[in-house]
Amino acid sequence: MLKQPENVSRRRLGKRTLTAALLILIVIPATILMGVFFLDDRKYYFISLLLLLYTFIPFAIVFEGRKPQARELVVIAVLTAIAVAGRSAFFMLPQFKPVLAIVIVAGVSFGAEAGFLVGAATALVSNFFFGQGPWTPWQMFGFGIIGFLAGALFRKGWLKRSKWSLCLFGGAAAIVIYGSIMNVSSVLMVTPQLNLQALTAAFASGFWFDFVHAVATVFFLFILARPMLEKLDRIKEKYGLLEP
Template sequence: MNPYKLTLLAILAALAIVGRYAFVFIPNVQPVTSIIIITGLILGPGAAVILSLLITFVSNMLLGMGIWVIWQTVAWGIIGLISGIIGNVFTRISFPFIVFFSIFCGYFYGLIISLTNYQISGEFRAYYFSGLLFDTNHAIGNAVFMMFFYPFISYLVKKYAADTFAKKNADR
């Protein structure tokens, strides 16, 4: 992994961690899932999985560790992996699809996190259904953050990548 990609991942991780901490007062609303999706779509599945591990570990150092950290890592890692695969397979992805995918990921994240309770108590349905309102908050938050972050982050990443590519070719 080149220094540019590492620096970009560090900046995106810092943005997600600060955003998660800043929105802690609104249940299940944070920019983490949207930033992981954007990273997967633009930089690939490997970068998105690394970012999900970094964000989960560092943000939970601030917000508190527990058994749920394992499932957060799994959920965000899968979301990053799927986003990266979508970004690698399709060259042009419509923005409404990206927003819809971020909404879907809010509910998918909730499903995976509900497995925490199943792991501990053996009960799943009651915990999952009682958490649907929180999953809806997450899904709506993902859509809002995606509408705000995707145009900005994708423009900057693609512009910097194009400038870096142009400089490399000029040096030859």
């Protein structure tokens, strides 16, 4: 039912690539130059925040542009709500959250774009309950990009549906991708330039948080991955939802 004609999907890719190219070639260098000339090259946080926001634009344009069906929207909203509820259910255990596991499962099951949307929307919506702050865009980007990668790597065949493959990816993503993004963002916020010592200190002080996050992700993927994927497959089969 949701299957799109071949030429539409090709045009869609073209539009996204075009937007991305425009951003990468013109807007991003312009922002960096503006930072160097007008803000004395000291406002790394501000500039990096702008760059971060640019990464959301191609997704938003493409998603809105193809006029998604109600069923597709609702499935993404349900996955996001489950992830948000999961985050608030484990509120008493810092960093021990099922969010990343659910985002990865969403990416694998519904594709890279859905993975990105579920990740970014989960970070945004759960912060309505936990408090928005300068960390919100970074969390949105961190979760979103991991969902996107999970979908893309699965499509490429490098990520399998097996428990172990997903656990390995989840653990690595929690430490390497999400951990790095959050640590770098906290350094950018409090020091004028990225130097090795401040980064080392941030990574060292953040290590146990990242470690717990990774353990939680592996744990939840180990328990949830198979039943969740089966449930999603069943829904897709039953209602004829095909991967976009």
